[in-house]
Amino acid sequence: MAAPRIAVIACLFLSGAAAAEPPAVRLWAELKARREALPGVHQAFDGSTTVRTAGGPQASRWHVQVDRDPSRWREIVSSGSGSYQRLCDGKDIVRLEVGGDEFERVRPDGKSASGEPAPYNLLGNLDWSRSADLGVVPCALPGLDGPCIAIEAPLKPRMGTPTIRMTKGLARLVVHRETGLLVTLRWVENFEHPGGGYQVDTAYALKRVSLGAPPDSLFRLPAEAREVKELTAWNANRIRKQLAGQPAPELEAMDIRGRPFRLSDHKGKVVLLDFWTTWCPPCRTDGPSLNKLYRKHGGKGLEVVGISVSEDRSVVESFLTEHRYEFPVVLTTENPMARPYQVATFPTYVVIDREGRVVSAAEGDQGLSGIRKLLKKAGLDAD
Incomplete structure (x- = not known):
């Protein structure tokens, strides 16, 4: 009689564990299964991050394209600092600059244990045991x-650095019921550190989608x-090194x-x-x-x-209300940039001579004395 009793107890335990599982966990598992059963899909998202500190908000924008079939995916992320893609063949992930001739092998990033493309790579950090089904929405x-x-x-707690700790985080996602595809994702984290605290608010919104196996x-x-x-x-x-003395890449834009x-x-x-950016101390x-x-x-x-990199128009306009620049300001969030202008170190200065050739470039964390020398080299005495 001992064996039947053990079997009954085991069945009761398993049924109790299943009953204790939040409905949203089972729902998400079902939605994920539907997504993975698709023969293929293309999705295009708009993404944004706003960092709120005591000194005010700092916002940036980007775009994400995702193509996937049951075993592979491609992700392209484009911002004012460049366009990069990751490719996954089901085993390895490689990263390369769009239009470039280099690639590097990468591991899944710190927010992704599964090697998913953005924004799906964020979902591994959710505490699904405390998730809630908010119901049907259009x-x-x-x-x-x-x-x-x-x-x-809620988000799983984590340490940003040894001195920065996430104290609270919450995600809200909207998923298409039939396909399991993400439509929107809002991801809010609050951090504390010895100097105070700040909030990071990240959002993705699906703009285009098409079903079918990609080529x-x-x-x-x-x-x-x-x-x-490592990519150059x-x-x-x-x-x-590559452009000094050469014709400068064209820049066509509409200023702010x-x-x-x-x-x-x-x-x-x-x-x-x-x-430059509004949050960069040397830029300011x-x-x-x-x-x-x-x-x-x-x-x-x-x-x-002035080329404002990856920042929201509203943030830049607010900054320029207090700091009135008379020279033209261009937003990379609204204007495409040639690859050599997709820099990620700020401020970066590029000097172009009267013939339209690149004289040189410099990172401006040492003041403007070096820039004046480059302007003089280009034929302008700016002392």
Whole structure:
């Protein structure tokens, strides 16, 4: 009689464990299974992150494209600092710059244990045991018929660094019920550190979707791609080495006030491109000096263009209300940039001579004395 009793107890234990499992856990498992059963899908998301500190908000934007079939995926992330893609063949993940000839092998990032493409890579950090099904909501997106389901779950606690700790986090996702595809994701984290605290608010919103197996070509590396230990970034050093003395890549943009700007129209002038952000301390330090430089020499053969990288228009407009720059300001969130202009170190300055050739580039954390020397080299005495 002992064996039947053990079997009954085991069945009761398992049924009790299943009953204790939150309904949202089972729901998410079902939605994930539906997504993985799709023959293929293409999704395009708009992404944004706002960091709120005592000093005010800092916002950035990007775009994500995801193509996947049951065993492979491709992710392309585009921002003002460049466009990069990750490819997964079901075993290895490689990363490369779009249009580049280098690739590196990567491990799944710190927020992803499964090697999923964005934004699905974030979902491994949710505490599904405390998730909640918020019910049916409309999808309102062409290409996805039928309702969506909203789910809310807290984030697993984690340490950002030895001195930075996430104290609270919450995610809310909207998923298409029939396909299991993400439609929106809102991810809010609160951090504490010895100097105070801040909040990081990340959001993804699906803009386009199409179902069907993607072509094999999307998952192949370019024929000329070579493996490197680390991708070569575009920065001042690379611009100096590869572009000094060469015609500057074209820059066509609409500035923040709606005025057109074309670099090639300014031949005959020395042009200073300033890549900056509102949250960069050296950028904020150099800004007033750049404005004085422009005010003094703007009518004497100098053009200064401030290129705000990966920041929301509202954030930049608010900054410029307090810090009135007279030179044109261009937003990379609204204007495409040539690859050499997709830098990620701030401030970065590029000096272009009157013939439209790159003179040099510099990172401006040492003040403007070096920039004045480069302007002089380009034929403008800016002392």
